[in-house]
Amino acid sequence: DAGITQSPRYKITETGRQVTLMCHQTWSHSYMFWYRQDLGHGLRLIYYSAAADITDKGEVPDGYVVSRSKTENFPLTLESATRSQTSVYFCASHERQGGETQYFGPGTRLLVL
Amino acid sequence: SQQGEEDPQALSIQEGENATMNCSYKTSINNLQWYRQNSGRGLVHLILIRSNEREKHSGRLRVTLDTSKKSSSLLITASRAADTASYFCATDAETGANNLFFGTGTRLTVIP
Numbered sequence: 001d002a003g004i005t006q007s008p009r010y011k012i013t014e015t016g017r018q019v020t021l022m023c024h025q026t027w028s029h030s031y032m033f034w035y036r037q038d039l040g041h042g043l044r045l046i047y048y049s050a051a052a053d054i055t056d057k058g059e060v061p062d063g064y065v066v067s068r069s070k071t072e073n074f075p076l077t078l079e080s081a082t083r084s085q086t087s088v089y090f091c092a093s094h095e096r097q098g099g100e101t102q103y104f105g106p107g108t109r110l111l112v113l
Numbered sequence: 114s115q116q117g118e119e120d121p122q123a124l125s126i127q128e129g130e131n132a133t134m135n136c137s138y139k140t141s142i143n144n145l146q147w148y149r150q151n152s153g154r155g156l157v158h159l160i161l162i163r164s165n166e167r168e169k170h171s172g173r174l175r176v177t178l179d180t181s182k183k184s185s186s187l188l189i190t191a192s193r194a195a196d197t198a199s200y201f202c203a204t205d206a207e208t209g210a211n212n213l214f215f216g217t218g219t220r221l222t223v224i225p
Contacts, residue, residue, distance in 0.1 A: 035215075042201065043156075043215040058212065090155055101146065102203075102213060104155035 003027075006091050006105040013081050014113050021076045021108050023091030031094050032074040033102065034058075034066065036087040043090065049074055081112045117145075117202045117216035125222040132189040134219040136202030137182075143205050145178055146213070147187050150199045159187075159200075194225045 004025040013019050023032065030051050035043040035058075045058030047066040055066050063085060065077045074093075078085055088109050092102040117138040126132050136145070144163045148156040162169045162178045162185065169176045175188040189196055199220050203213040 033212075040217060042217040045212055045214075048212065092156075100144075101158045101161060102156075104148075104157070106155045107153075 004091060004093055004103055004105040006089075006108050008108060009106065010109045012111045012113065015082060016080050019078045019081050019110065021078075021089055021091075021110070023074045023076070023105060025072055025074075025091075025093045025103075027093065027095070027103070028071055029093035029095045029103075030071070031096070032068065033092040034064070034074070034076045035090045035092065036060065036085075037090060037107075038087050046076065046089075078110075081110075083112050086110060086112045117204055117214060119200070119202060119216045119219040121219060122217070123220040123222070125224065126192055128192060128194055128223055128225050130192055132192050132196070132221055132223070134187045134200050134221070136185045136187070136216055138185075138202070138204045138214075138216075139183065142180075145176075145185050145205075146203045147174075147176060147185075148201045148203060148215075150201065150218070152198070156201065189221075192221075192223045194223050197221060197223045 007022045033048040034046040037043050044060050046064050049055045049068040052068050052071050068074050088107050090107045091105040094102045117136045120135045146161045147159045150156045160171045160176050162176050173190045178185045199218040201215050201218045203215045
């Protein structure tokens with residue numbers, strides 16, 4: 001199906017474990033984004049990518065790593081998960097430069113015990 | 114931070130009434146967007162208004178933008194139970210950067 005998908009939708013892990021959240025889009029959008037959503041903070045940008053092999057930090061990048069070897073995929077890795085990374089993670093994409101409309105995936109709910 | 118702030122944080126109305134949500138932001142922008150989020154789902158774009166526009170309509174949605182006050186409002190007319198969701202404003206940066214800065218949202222409940 002066309003669109004933007006995320007996997008897994010739900011994940012429970014333990015402190016110190018490595019976790020990778022996947023994001024895939026079928027539109028060939030240049031820009032992709034990772035946000036986390038926490039109560040009282042709205043959405044905060046973790047990392048974004050302007051194209052394959054181009055990534056940049058957002059507002060809250062510490063503890064996260066991203067890669068973009070292919071235009072359609074933008075995985076987010078928590079190298080050593082902490083309880084403070086318990087959150088809902090959203091991937092988004094848009095076609096071109098300029099802060100235009102973003103298209104969001106359904107989210108991944110991550111619980112770090 | 115350029116983050117917007119929505120007001121009120123929560124709003125409860127009867128079906129058929131109008132709902133108004135406000136957003137304030139801190140720095141100059143190129144455009145402002147409103148998104149909707151149903152419980153447990155991703156955000157869905159509703160409407161975009163550019164900095165040189167003052168008002169925009171889309172179906173039952175009306176958005177206003179006052180750049181001198183750095184504020185925007187979203188009006189939903191003739192609300193329906195299906196409008197129950199959280200609504201977020203998002204602003205870009207006048208520099209043309211690609212990041213969007215989201216507010217903390219208004220939780221709207223429409224009572225049938």
